[in-house]
Amino acid sequence: MASQYPIQIKQTPKFTSIKDWTHSDAYHNSFLIPQDPVLNAALKNSAENGLPEIAVSTAQGKFLHLHAQLIQAKRILEVGRLAGEYSTIWLGHALPGDGELITLEINNKHAKVTEENLSNAGLSSKCKVIVGPGHDSMVSLPSDKKFDLIFINANKPSNLKYFTEAKRLVRKGGIIIVDNIVCFGCVTDPQESDHNIEGVRLLLSGLKGELDWFCLTLAKRASAELLSL
Numbered sequence: 001m002a003s004q005y006p007i008q009i010k011q012t013p014k015f016t017s018i019k020d021w022t023h024s025d026a027y028h029n030s031f032l033i034p035q036d037p038v039l040n041a042a043l044k045n046s047a048e049n050g051l052p053e054i055a056v057s058t059a060q061g062k063f064l065h066l067h068a069q070l071i072q073a074k075r076i077l078e079v080g081r082l083a084g085e086y087s088t089i090w091l092g093h094a095l096p097g098d099g100e101l102i103t104l105e106i107n108n109k110h111a112k113v114t115e116e117n118l119s120n121a122g123l124s125s126k127c128k129v130i131v132g133p134g135h136d137s138m139v140s141l142p143s144d145k146k147f148d149l150i151f152i153n154a155n156k157p158s159n160l161k162y163f164t165e166a167k168r169l170v171r172k173g174g175i176i177i178v179d180n181i182v183c184f185g186c187v188t189d190p191q192e193s194d195h196n197i198e199g200v201r202l203l204l205s206g207l208k209g210e211l212d213w214f215c216l217t218l219a220k221r222a223s224a225e226l227l228s229l
């Protein structure tokens with residue numbers, strides 16, 4: 001039987017830049033993800049109030065939503081919320097009427113913007129915000145009320161600590177997603193080092209021994225990692 005490899009690629013491969021990825025995302029989204037006035041208003045509100053543009057991308061938001069739906073999540077924990085303008089809304093809208101989303105955020109400078117964004121999205125009653133260092137807040141959460149999905153998107157140096165707590169808090173069969181762990185390819189480059197990169201490397205080393213976990217990295221622009229039990 002003829003070998004499948006090497007794969008014949010008909011297109012000429014081209015190196016892709018952030019600009020290319022952004023353009024490609026926008027192109028695909030224009031077919032697959034209709035404009036959502038609520039999400040657009042939240043992004044606009046956050047930008048007008050000076051919040052940094054560091055929310056997950058549109059496709060990542062939908063990806064999070066899809067995972068929450070697939071496992072029929074009723075309780076979600078988000079570490080690192082910004083002003084609740086993006087991942088929080090995508091995740092919140094995946095929940096059933098009696099679902100609950102707890103978000104942990106260290107910086108409450110933009111509490112008013114968050115309130116507006118979540119209220120406009122109809123999520124005020126489902127979404128509870130705990131202000132303070134994410135790890136302290138996680139430690140204070142009881143392990144008898146498990147979460148179906150935990151999304152970690154805060155400071156990378158604490159990723160392993162967050163993962164350790166997330167393991168305690170997630171139900172069997174649940175999902176933990178950690179955002180931004182490819183860091184534009186820098187994590188794999190031995191010449192590169194800073195506290196974020198080292199935080200991701202620490203997480204990866206910690207995960208290597210976690211044989212009960214089904215782990216993978218999905219490379220996107222900066223990327224997400226998926227883990228499930």
Ligand SMILES: C[S@@+](CC[C@H](N)C(=O)[O-])C[C@H]1O[C@@H](n2cnc3c(N)ncnc32)[C@H](O)[C@@H]1O
Pocket residue numbers: 054055056079080081082083084085086087088104105106107132133134135153154155158
């Ligand atoms: C990338 S943003 C989150 C974006 C948000 N998940 C979204 O996609 O819309 C990271 C957030 O983590 C928060 N953060 C940073 N360090 C933190 C810590 N130690 N505990 C909790 N939150 C933290 C920052 O204030 C910021 O709002």
